[in-house]
Amino acid sequence: MHELAISSAVLESVLRHADGRRVTSVKLRVGHLRQVVPDSLAFYWDIVTRDGPCEGSVLEQELIAARLECAACAREWEIELPVFRCPTCGGADVRIAAGDELEVESIEVEEEPACTA
Amino acid sequence: MHRVKVRVVEDALDANNTIARANRDDFDRHGVTVVNLMSAPGAGKTSLLERALRDLEGVRVGVLEGDVQGSLDADRLASLHVPVVQLNTGNGFGGECHLDANMVRSALPALPLEEIDLLIVENVGNLVCPAEFRIGEDVRIMVSSVAEGEDKPLKYPLMFRACELVVINKLDLLPHVDFDMERYLHHLDAVHPGVDTIRLSARTGEGVEEFRAWLRQVPVRAPA
Numbered sequence: 001m002h003e004l005a006i007s008s009a010v011l012e013s014v015l016r017h018a019d020g021r022r023v024t025s026v027k028l029r030v031g032h033l034r035q036v037v038p039d040s041l042a043f044y045w046d047i048v049t050r051d052g053p054c055e056g057s058v059l060e061q062e063l064i065a066a067r068l069e070c071a072a073c074a075r076e077w078e079i080e081l082p083v084f085r086c087p088t089c090g091g092a093d094v095r096i097a098a099g100d101e102l103e104v105e106s107i108e109v110e111e112e113p114a115c116t117a
Numbered sequence: 118m119h120r121v122k123v124r125v126v127e128d129a130l131d132a133n134n135t136i137a138r139a140n141r142d143d144f145d146r147h148g149v150t151v152v153n154l155m156s157a158p159g160a161g162k163t164s165l166l167e168r169a170l171r172d173l174e175g176v177r178v179g180v181l182e183g184d185v186q187g188s189l190d191a192d193r194l195a196s197l198h199v200p201v202v203q204l205n206t207g208n209g210f211g212g213e214c215h216l217d218a219n220m221v222r223s224a225l226p227a228l229p230l231e232e233i234d235l236l237i238v239e240n241v242g243n244l245v246c247p248a249e250f251r252i253g254e255d256v257r258i259m260v261s262s263v264a265e266g267e268d269k270p271l272k273y274p275l276m277f278r279a280c281e282l283v284v285i286n287k288l289d290l291l292p293h294v295d296f297d298m299e300r301y302l303h304h305l306d307a308v309h310p311g312v313d314t315i316r317l318s319a320r321t322g323e324g325v326e327e328f329r330a331w332l333r334q335v336p337v338r339a340p341a
């Protein structure tokens with residue numbers, strides 16, 4: 001249910017960088033731990049972008065698997081389920097190495113060709 | 118017309134985080150410690166405040182009440198005789214399901230920060246969105262209740278990780294609901310190992326003193 005809030009935040013960031021230009025596509029990196037449902041995010045993207053410079057743009061979502069790293073035994077592993085204890089040593093001092101991203105990587109905008117006359 | 122790629126590499130919540138830092142600077146300047154209180158609707162955030170803030174001697178408390186609509190919660194807290202400011206996220210039908218840094222910022226002028234040591238921001242009841250939006254707080258407290266079932270940490274890991282304390286409320290209901298405390302704590306430990314927990318009943322007052330003690334030890338930051 002937080003895909004609406006997230007799509008609005010993404011839009012705000014994109015508009016700032018588009019600087020008035022028409023946006024045709026947006027590349028977003030989404031970590032597994034952010035609990036974002038890609039279809040839902042795409043659905044809300046179409047709604048929040050209506051009547052603006054991002055209307056009709058494609059939201060490309062790169063999904064990033066969640067990887068944890070144990071400070072005690074240095075094991076690194078991937079998780080599907082939200083279990084944040086080290087499966088080897090049971091340690092709780094675990095760092096998120098990947099999977100908590102919610103990052104606008106790049107946007108594609110339309111520009112007038114530079115005047116050559 | 119041709120297409121140009123623009124590299125951005127920016128956290129989508131960057132704008133919110135920037136405002137949250139500005140809020141925090143303002144709180145720091147006034148020496149105010151800020152707690153972001155989150156939960157599902159009906160977990161008992163307001164009841165807990167009604168009970169806990171009544172006997173929190175020595176700490177000057179203020180409350181910022183976030184709700185989609187109305188001032189029912191702020192009205193309930195009026196008898197505490199502490200500054201309470203209502204913040205509504207809705208306009209007409211519908212409204213934001215969480216507080217963000219900018220909404221909190223808009224409420225700052227109404228808050229007597231120089232007369233407060235501890236500001237409690239009661240977020241909109243929601244187990245998902247509030248976890249994403251920092252508001253300039255020092256600590257986040259998540260209130261869950263035994264009426265919600267022991268599987269909730271596994272279903273809402275984002276929220277159960279985005280906090281420094283998990284309160285388990287409505288202990289008085291334990292005999293009436295199918296809630297396995299050991300299983301709940303096991304799930305919580307998987308999702309957020311080592312997080313502080315306090316079991317209490319805002320209704321009977323059991324365990325509430327422990328909650329007050331936790332609030333008191335949230336370091337009160339000296340004015341800059």
